[in-house]
Amino acid sequence: xxxxxxxxxxxxxxxxxxxxxxxxxxxxxxxxxxxxxxxxxxxxxxxxxxxxxxxxxxxxxxxxxxxxxxxxxxxxxxxxxxxxxxxxxxxxxxxxxxxxxxxxxxxxxxxxxxxxxxxxxxxxxxxxxxxxxxxxxxxxxxxxxxxxxxxxxxxxxxxxxxxxxxxxxxxxxxxxxxxxxxxxxxxxxxxxxxxxxxxxxxxxxxxxxxxxxxxxxxxxxxxxxxxxxxxxxxxxxxxxxxxxxxxxxxxxxxxxxxxxxxxxxxxxxxxxxxxxxxxxxxxxxxxxxxxxxxxxxxxxxxxxxxxxxxxxxxxxxxxxxxxxxxxxxxxxxxxxxxxxxxxxxxxxxxxxxxxxxxxxxxxxxxxxxxxxxxxxxxxxxxxxxxxxxxxxxxxxxxxxxxxxxxxxxxxxxxxxxxxxxx
Amino acid sequence: xxxxxxxxxxxxxxxxxxxxxxxxxxxxxxxxxxxxxxxxxxxxxxxxxxxxxxxxxxxxxxxxxxxxxxxxxxxxxxxxxxxxxxxxxxxxxxxxxxxxxxxxxxxxxxxxxxxxxxxxxxxxxxxxxxxxxxxxxxxxxxxxxxxxxxxxxxxxxxxxxxxxxxxxxxxxxxxxxxxxxxxxxxxxxxxxxxxxxxxxxxxxxxxxxxxxxxxxxxxxxxxxxxxxxxx
Numbered sequence: 180x181x182x183x184x185x186x187x188x189x190x191x192x193x194x195x196x197x198x199x200x201x202x203x204x205x206x207x208x209x210x211x212x213x214x215x216x217x218x219x220x221x222x223x224x225x226x227x228x229x230x231x232x233x234x235x236x237x238x239x240x241x242x243x244x245x246x247x248x249x250x251x252x253x254x255x256x257x258x259x260x261x262x263x264x265x266x267x268x269x270x271x272x273x274x275x276x277x278x279x280x281x282x283x284x285x286x287x288x289x290x291x292x293x294x295x296x297x298x299x300x301x302x303x304x305x306x307x308x309x310x311x312x313x314x315x316x317x318x319x320x321x322x323x324x325x326x327x328x329x330x331x332x333x334x335x336x337x338x339x340x341x342x343x344x345x346x347x348x349x350x351x352x353x354x355x356x357x358x359x360x361x362x363x364x365x366x367x368x369x370x371x372x373x374x375x376x377x378x379x380x381x382x383x384x385x386x387x388x389x390x391x392x393x394x395x396x397x398x399x400x401x402x403x404x405x406x407x408x409x410x411x412x413x414x415x416x417x418x419x420x421x422x423x424x425x426x427x428x429x430x431x432x433x434x435x436x437x438x439x440x441x442x443x444x445x446x447x448x449x450x451x452x453x454x455x456x457x458x459x460x461x462x463x464x465x466x467x468x469x470x471x472x473x474x475x476x477x478x479x480x481x482x483x484x485x486x487x488x489x490x491x492x493x494x495x496x497x498x499x500x501x502x503x504x505x506x507x508x509x510x511x512x513x514x515x516x517x518x519x520x521x522x523x524x525x526x527x528x529x530x531x532x533x534x535x536x537x538x539x540x541x542x543x544x545x546x547x548x549x550x551x552x553x554x555x556x557x558x559x560x561x562x563x564x565x566x567x568x569x570x571x572x573x574x575x576x577x578x579x580x581x582x583x584x585x586x587x588x589x590x591x592x593x594x595x596x597x598x599x600x601x
Numbered sequence: 602x603x604x605x606x607x608x609x610x611x612x613x614x615x616x617x618x619x620x621x622x623x624x625x626x627x628x629x630x631x632x633x634x635x636x637x638x639x640x641x642x643x644x645x646x647x648x649x650x651x652x653x654x655x656x657x658x659x660x661x662x663x664x665x666x667x668x669x670x671x672x673x674x675x676x677x678x679x680x681x682x683x684x685x686x687x688x689x690x691x692x693x694x695x696x697x698x699x700x701x702x703x704x705x706x707x708x709x710x711x712x713x714x715x716x717x718x719x720x721x722x723x724x725x726x727x728x729x730x731x732x733x734x735x736x737x738x739x740x741x742x743x744x745x746x747x748x749x750x751x752x753x754x755x756x757x758x759x760x761x762x763x764x765x766x767x768x769x770x771x772x773x774x775x776x777x778x779x780x781x782x783x784x785x786x787x788x789x790x791x792x793x794x795x796x797x798x799x800x801x802x803x804x805x806x807x808x809x810x811x812x813x814x815x816x817x818x819x820x821x822x823x824x825x826x827x828x829x830x831x832x
Contacts, residue, residue: 263725270788276632280790284707284724 201328201344209323212353214245218252222265236338368491373440374600380434383594389425406458410528419583423453443482478504535563553596626712628795641692643736645701651678654748662806685819717780719743751776774800793829
């Protein structure tokens, strides 16, 4: 029973597809002019629509079309070259065939299509139960759109069908002769010379964290979950993230320049305020009001970039950067009011190095609007480590390890910038 | 350490070679090419397509006088091509070149830099054989170049066609480079076009070696006509 129902359903669907009045094979964006002149080309000479009725159909189906003019394209119907192409097109117009395969190869035919100017050629060819429809304009040697509509002896109904299937799009005002000439000689909006030097300065905000997205937690959990006991004790001191908060927002200021649109250099400064990861359970901290570090990064990046002008008002510049940075930590610690003498642990608390040297690597993009106003997105990895390389000595094993020898995090940032070209 | 360095150098070289390796597409099929011809076909272009380069070498090897090598060689190639094709397609129609070569020469794109040139029939006009019949599919042989140690990219890649060939030395191979189109004569469209290359190692070169080369070419064409069918 179910099977029968399925077959019935299939039949109904099949019939619905078969009886569908029209089918558009492809449609590349073509311009439908207001007050258009439609030249109807029926290569076999049997025009299935009435030209004046078709004009009325157009006006009924598209209120924006104004006052279109329609006439038969007799000069093509009488021409051998056009007639051959017309027959050929009738044979080759198939569903699923890209328009490039329908190109008119004969130079005479190509010249005819180019001479159409701002008129629209409507190819109509009755083929049994259907009528093949194709539309040409001067911009291409192949149909801009093509399809079929169901044949109908009622010429007005057929005209309505064609008009609603192929001519229902928005119209554009037709240009005058002078405007057409001017448009031909108009400069290309996207034409642009690469400036010798592009300079920018900006300010932004960002976020950095020690845990890399999409990596297992246990890669970094020994750093991120660490707590400091007794002002100095952690499990491991190889990373600064064992001591201070590893996920925080930062502010950045930066300025840079790009030379000949592909290589650049950028100076940047970042500031973030990081709380100490103190172990709240440790009673020694009862005396403490707050303890945090201001993190100052100063860095220099080398950038490689490429600019793509997307529209006249937007340039997109994907970039990759590689640089180095120095990080300084500025301690801010305060005891509670009323604590006269800090504990011994307070006096022997952790000390960071004077400066850490590290590297930055990442990718990003600058979106420059109206040539001056930029939005900058970046993502990358940065590191902080020991400042100087020291040759290993036999005593190296005994020497205490440097705190924060390998401090790595990743970051994303967004900035607003102003651009100049020199 | 030196070992590590050399490994790196080799890895780099492999990357470079792989990056520069030729990635030409030597054939193209029409989206509507669904069925390769079977049993019957028409052929055209075979009178004028054959060109023998290095004619003096061929004249010496084949013991034909130098001033008639082109004429005799061509005729031989044409006859072999035709009879070999007849073995595959029992119902073979030969359309004289004078009919198919009346249309202007056009180029047909196979790949970004690969174009074949040939006399492609006009849209809307079917080719007719001398009896006036219209064969449904026609194999158009555009060019068939016979020479020694030739490479097809030097003939069909427009960036390389102006390269001079190297100094003449003792040849290793006899090469055949041939371009052809399977033409849908009813709908006037190219169903399948390709450029093929054959290399035949030389020991002593006689006329039956040339015969064999043409036979191999026909077999290759037939194989490719099947392989090119759009599924």
